[in-house]
Amino acid sequence: MSGHAFDGTPLSGEIDPEQLPMIPDVSGNTINGLGETERRQPSPIYWHNPRELAWGELQTWMLKKTAHEVPETRALDHQLGGRGSKERAPVAKSRAGKSAEEWTEAAKAFALSHEADQAAVAEMRTEWFFEGMEEDLPRIVIMAVRMDHADLAAAPEPPSIIEVMRQYNRGTRAARALADWIRKQGYRAEPHGGPTAGPLTLIPPALAAGLGELGKHGSIINREFGASFRLAGVLTDMPLVADRPDGFGVDDFCMNCRVCEKACPPDAIAPAKQTVRGVEKWYVDFDKCVPYFNQTYGCGICIAVCPWSRPEVGPKLLQKMLRRLDRA
Ligand code: SF4
Ligand code: SF4
Numbered sequence: 001m002s003g004h005a006f007d008g009t010p011l012s013g014e015i016d017p018e019q020l021p022m023i024p025d026v027s028g029n030t031i032n033g034l035g036e037t038e039r040r041q042p043s044p045i046y047w048h049n050p051r052e053l054a055w056g057e058l059q060t061w062m063l064k065k066t067a068h069e070v071p072e073t074r075a076l077d078h079q080l081g082g083r084g085s086k087e088r089a090p091v092a093k094s095r096a097g098k099s100a101e102e103w104t105e106a107a108k109a110f111a112l113s114h115e116a117d118q119a120a121v122a123e124m125r126t127e128w129f130f131e132g133m134e135e136d137l138p139r140i141v142i143m144a145v146r147m148d149h150a151d152l153a154a155a156p157e158p159p160s161i162i163e164v165m166r167q168y169n170r171g172t173r174a175a176r177a178l179a180d181w182i183r184k185q186g187y188r189a190e191p192h193g194g195p196t197a198g199p200l201t202l203i204p205p206a207l208a209a210g211l212g213e214l215g216k217h218g219s220i221i222n223r224e225f226g227a228s229f230r231l232a233g234v235l236t237d238m239p240l241v242a243d244r245p246d247g248f249g250v251d252d253f254c255m256n257c258r259v260c261e262k263a264c265p266p267d268a269i270a271p272a273k274q275t276v277r278g279v280e281k282w283y284v285d286f287d288k289c290v291p292y293f294n295q296t297y298g299c300g301i302c303i304a305v306c307p308w309s310r311p312e313v314g315p316k317l318l319q320k321m322l323r324r325l326d327r328a
C-alpha cells in the first residue's frame with residue numbers, strides 16, 4: 001500500500017493500529033450499496049450521530065485526534081471565521097410578486113455577494129435524502145466555496161485540514177445568510193453546511209445543478225476550481241428555476257488519467273466505474289479510504305493532486321477539453 005504526495009514524497013497507507021479494534025464487521029461499501037443494482041436512498045454512514053453509525057466510533061476517534069493535534073480546528077463556531085448565527089430569521093408573512101426567474105436571479109445574486117463563489121439550483125429528488133431524513137422542501141440552492149490550492153496541496157499535513165474547515169465555515173455562513181434572506185422574502189429555507197452531514201448528500205444535487213462532473217476520486221470537478229472547493233446548500237420552497245448539469249470532458253479525461261489512483265496511499269481509488277445503488281459511477285473504496293483519512297486529518301491528497309485542481313494546469317486543461325468537444 002503506497003502512494004505519492006503532491007510533492008512526490010512516497011506515503012505509506014498503513015493503518016494506525018489504534019484504529020484496528022474500532023473497525024466494524026460491516027463494510028462501509030455494503031452500507032453504501034456497492035454492487036446493488038436497484039436505486040435507493042443512501043444510508044447514513046459518516047458525519048451523522050456517531051452513536052447510530054457502525055463506523056461512528058472511528059468518526060469520533062478522527063475528530064478527537066484532529067482537534068488534539070490541530071487545535072485550530074476546534075470550536076469552529078468561533079475559529080476560522082466562524083459559522084454565522086445558528087438562529088434563523090422568522091419566515092415573513094407576505095411575499096413580493098416575483099416570477100421564478102426573478103427569484104432565481106435575486107437569490108443567486110445574494111449568495112454571490114454573501115461569500116459563495118458559485119451558486120446554482122436543483123429540484124430535489126427523494127433519492128438524495130438519506131433514508132428517514134426526507135424534508136418537504138422541493139428545491140435546493142447549492143453553493144461552492146473555493147479552497148486555497150496551496151494549502152490543500154499540503155495534504156495530508158495540517159494546512160490542508162485548516163483550509164478545509166475554513167471553507168466549510170465560509171460555506172455554512174453563506175448558506176445561513178441565504179436561508180435568512182429567503183425566509184425574509186416569505187419562503188421556508190434550511191441551510192446545510194459541512195463538515196457534518198445534513199439530511200441529504202450534497203454531491204448529487206450539485207452535479208444536477210451544473211457545478212461540475214464527478215471525478216474518479218469521488219469528488220466533483222468544477223470548471224473553475226477543479227476539485228479544490230467545498231459545498232453548502234439551502235433547501236427551500238422558494239420558486240426557483242433549476243440549472244442544467246455541466247459537461248466539459250472530465251469523465252473522458254478520468255478514463256485515461258491515473259494521477260489520483262496512484263497518489264492514494266491506501267489504494268482506495270478504483271480504475272473503473274462501479275455500480276452503486278443502481279447507478280454506474282466512480283466510487284472510492286470506503287473501507288480503504290476512511291482509516292487513512294482518519295489518521296491524516298481528512299487526507300485530501302486525491303483532490304490536491306488532481307490536475308483540474310492545480311491552478312497552473314486546470315484552466316489549460318479546460319480549454320483543451322472544450323476544443324476537443326467542439327471538434328467532436
Ligand atoms: S482521501 Fe481517501 S481516496 Fe483520497 S487520497 Fe486520501 S485515502 Fe485516498
Ligand atoms: S486525478 Fe485524474 S483520474 Fe483522478 S479525478 Fe482527477 S482527472 Fe480524474
